[in-house]
Amino acid sequence: MSPSLEFHMSLPREPIFTLVKGFLLIKTELGTAGIKLQALSGCVRYQYRGAWREKGKGCLPPSAIIAPTKYTVSTQRLWLPHVRGVEGSFYAIAPFMVTAAPGIQRGDFGIHFDANMPGSAGCIVLPLQDHWDVFRHLMADFRAKNIKQLPLTVNYTY
Numbered sequence: 284m285s286p287s288l289e290f291h292m293s294l295p296r297e298p299i300f301t302l303v304k305g306f307l308l309i310k311t312e313l314g315t316a317g318i319k320l321q322a323l324s325g326c327v328r329y330q331y332r333g334a335w336r337e338k339g340k341g342c343l344p345p346s347a348i349i350a351p352t353k354y355t356v357s358t359q360r361l362w363l364p365h366v367r368g369v370e371g372s373f374y375a376i377a378p379f380m381v382t383a384a385p386g387i388q389r390g391d392f393g394i395h396f397d398a399n400m401p402g403s404a405g406c407i408v409l410p411l412q413d414h415w416d417v418f419r420h421l422m423a424d425f426r427a428k429n430i431k432q433l434p435l436t437v438n439y440t441y
Contacts, residue, residue, distance in 0.1 A: 286311050286425055288356055288435040290322060290407050292342070296441060298328040302402055307394070307409065309421055318421070320414040322394075324437075326402035332441050336384045339404045343376075343392055344383045346437045352378060354435040356394060358426040360419070363395075368408075370398040372419060376406075376435060394418070 292305025307322035325334055325342030334341035335348065346354060354376055361373040373393045380390035389405055396415045397408035409415040425433065 284311065284428060284430070285313050286421075286430065286433050287313075288433050289317075290324065290343070290435065290437045291440070292323060292330070292438075293440045294330060294332050294334070294342070296332055298331050298334075300327060302327055303330040304410070307407060307418070309418070311421075318417065320409055320418055321411050322407050322409050322414075323397075324403055324405065324407050326404065330402075332439070335389065335405075336387050338387070338389060341383075341389075341405060342439075343405050343407060343437050344381055344389060345439050346435075348383060349381045352381060354378075354437060355432040356435050357432050358422050358430055360422065360426075361393075368398050368400040368403065369393075369395045371396055374422060377432070 287310045289308040304323045307320045308317040310317040326340045329337050329340040335344040357375045363369045363373045373395045376392040380388050383389045392406050394407045397410040
């Protein structure tokens, strides 16, 4: 078993006043179609090409920007009930800090439910409760199989 995660979102060229939604693809085996869950990254008006440079508002930097570094997601759930926007389970994305552009460091990313703040400050969030439940159960299954982390690829189209 070699599960992996892919995050895909189509970013506009300019800021817009609605949330752009993408999807998180969970592949339980290499070569399988995977499970597609609605997901997004970034806040309203900070989901556009290059917005990953915006600290505390922009989307998660794409994998191509941080290469040769690669993202991984821990299958160990962190419990963060008092963190606004998370208010529950959080799955940390490593590395903790990445270079989003020359001189711009971003970090402390994770995957969590889109609790009470539409969008995210760079994390990948799942806005639908039933999709979040599927994600949490799969992560628990991976953890039970002694899989400690999953590779994550972040892709944007324009």
